[in-house]
Amino acid sequence: MxxxxxxxxxxxxxxxxxxxxxxxxxxxxxxxxxxxxxxxxxxxxxxxxxxxxxxxxxxxxxxxxxxxxxxxxxxxxxxxxxxxxxxxxxxxxxxxxxxxxxxxxxxxxxxxxxxxxxxxxxxxxxxxxxxxxxxxxxxxxxxxxxxxxxxxxxxxxxxxxxxxxxxxxxxxxxxxxxxxxxxxxxxxxxxxxxxxxxxxxxxxxxxxxxxxxxxxxxxxxxxxxxxxxxxxxxxxxxxxxxxxxNQNSTRINSSVINPGVVKSSSNHVRKVVADQPPYYYHDQRQDMLVGGWRLPAASIFDFAKLKLWLLQLPNWQRIKGLINTTEGWLQLNFTPDSLTIETSDAQLDNRLEIILAADTDSTQDKIEQREIWDSWNSQLMALVV
Missing domain, CATH: 3.40.50.300 (P-loop containing nucleotide triphosphate hydrolases)
Known part of the structure; x- marks a missing residue:
């Protein structure tokens, strides 16, 4: 049993x-x-x-x-x-x-x-x-x-x-x-x-x-x-x-493995995608663009410049983060109609994730998207004090 x-x-x-x-x-x-x-x-x-x-x-x-x-x-x-x-x-x-x-x-x-x-x-x-x-x-x-x-x-x-x-x-x-x-x-x-x-x-x-x-x-x-x-x-x-x-439906075949990360409360990781900082990724799923960063806790960001940079990103739908800034550790939770900023305990690393609506009229290929994200990565790193 x-x-x-x-x-x-x-x-x-x-x-x-x-x-x-x-x-x-x-x-x-x-x-x-x-x-x-x-x-x-x-x-x-x-x-x-x-x-x-x-x-x-x-x-x-x-x-x-x-x-x-x-x-x-x-x-x-x-x-x-x-x-x-x-x-x-x-x-x-x-x-x-x-x-x-x-x-x-x-x-x-x-x-x-x-x-x-x-x-x-x-x-x-x-x-x-x-x-x-x-x-x-x-x-x-x-x-x-x-x-x-x-x-x-x-x-x-x-x-x-x-x-x-x-x-x-x-x-x-x-x-x-x-x-x-x-x-x-x-x-x-x-x-x-x-x-x-x-x-x-x-x-x-x-x-x-x-x-x-x-x-x-x-x-x-x-x-x-x-x-x-x-x-x-x-x-x-x-x-x-x-x-x-659902009574007469068959069970979904569970042999197909989702590429996501499964973390338990014991911090065990089945598939390591974002193991140790520094780490940066970007992807497109459904009609959304998503990207994120995990960076060392010792990286301190100029908060005023960071906030300005985040808010000027095109078509952003959600911004979340736990960031070490010039104003201390802050947790960010931004939506287009609400900007929430609260103080936070010190964290093991900086975490930032953004979700943007994909431009359906754009003809950008994957190479162009990668170049845009790489440019954003460079801009973000320039905000470290």
Whole structure:
């Protein structure tokens, strides 16, 4: 009998959301609910190879004793829902058998295909080990205002796969826009519950749910958190439907190996892609360009110049990093509508990753793309003090 077969009904929550939706913030809020006497685990899948989200959450864990008993494992370098089940099986099996968590949270990349991942998690291999709870999808309302997002099939897929939609960045929308947003969501998903997120930095905001009268306002952050914890113990309508549709399907052949990196919480690496700094890569996947750097911790960047350089990159969609700068160690989390900069503990190395929208009208070949990235690499290195 395998160790995995002994594990039974571990509560598992899938937290999805399109690129730049704010998943890391919501996951940090969920982790705050961990009882001190429980061990939780977090499986993170990143589109890039560097592994920024895991480092960001590990940094938050080091600053919060309540989060100290959380095992973090990463699958980097691609989407775990693509090509084969092997990366997911390896990462999950290792995490469960080595760490024995009492609750599991899975964060797929923002460019994932949620339906494919749900089908994988409904495989008989996991049905007894995992008890799948409500799928939580984080939704950026400012993104929705832009037609390029509303018409994007990947953006729509995350909404369609949600049991619970956590909507943030909605404060700038007026009543008519909020009604239009809810109507648009209903065309993709008729059953999802909506939670309106509230920033912790504000004491009170007006309730903007169009179904709530003006007299029922002032939903505070504690109220939001009390709503957010509920999906951790709710059964998933979406996953149950997926299981029913999947009953007669065959298992995916797991002999095809995904080229990504599988790292366990014990820091074992199945395939070393970004082992020791200095390391730099770039790639194109789907309609996105992605590149990243791991550099020695002793490399200190001029922060003002670094920020200016990053923001002038063309068509960037996401910038994440843990960087040693002239202003100390900083964690960067940039989206086109939000620039978040926070202090960080000292790290073992500098990490930076950027995702850009590919120019579909461009005729650049791989050689030209490599020349552009090499030029950016030289420019970045010139910012080291």
């Amino acid at each position: 395998s160790k995995l077969s002994i594990l039974q009904n571990i509560p598992c929550t899938l937290v999805t959301g399109f690129l730049g939706s704010g998943k890391t913030t919501v996951i940090n809020q969920l982790l705050n609910f961990k009882p001190l006497n429980e061990r939780w685990a977090l499986l993170i899948n990143e589109f890039g190879r560097i592994g920024i989200d895991g480092a960001l959450l590990a940094n938050a864990k080091s600053q919060d004793k309540a989060k100290s008993d959380i095992a973090i494992s990463e699958v980097s370098g691609g989407c775990i829902c693509c090509t084969s089940q092997l990366p997911l099986q390896v990462a999950l099996s290792r995490l469960l058998t080595e760490q024995h968590p009492q609750r599991l949270i899975i964060e797929p990349t923002g460019l994932a295909h949620p339906r494919q991942l749900l089908r994988q998690l409904n495989d008989p291999h996991w049905q007894t080990a995992l008890s799948m709870q409500a799928v939580v999808t984080v939704f950026n309302a400012l993104q929705w205002q832009q037609p390029k997002y509303r018409s994007h099939t990947g953006y729509q897929a995350h909404v369609a796969a949600a049991d619970v939609l956590v909507i943030n960045r909605y404060q700038q929308l007026n009543k008519a826009e909020l009604l239009a947003l809810k109507a648009w969501i209903s065309t993709l998903n008729t059953h999802s519950q909506i939670i309106w997120a509230k920033p912790a930095s504000q004491d009170k905001i007006d309730s903007i749910d169009p179904n709530i009268s003006d007299s029922k306002t002032s939903v505070d952050f504690d109220r939001y958190l009390s709503e957010l914890i509920v999906p951790l113990t709710q059964p998933s309508v979406v996953i149950n439907k997926s299981a029913t549709a």
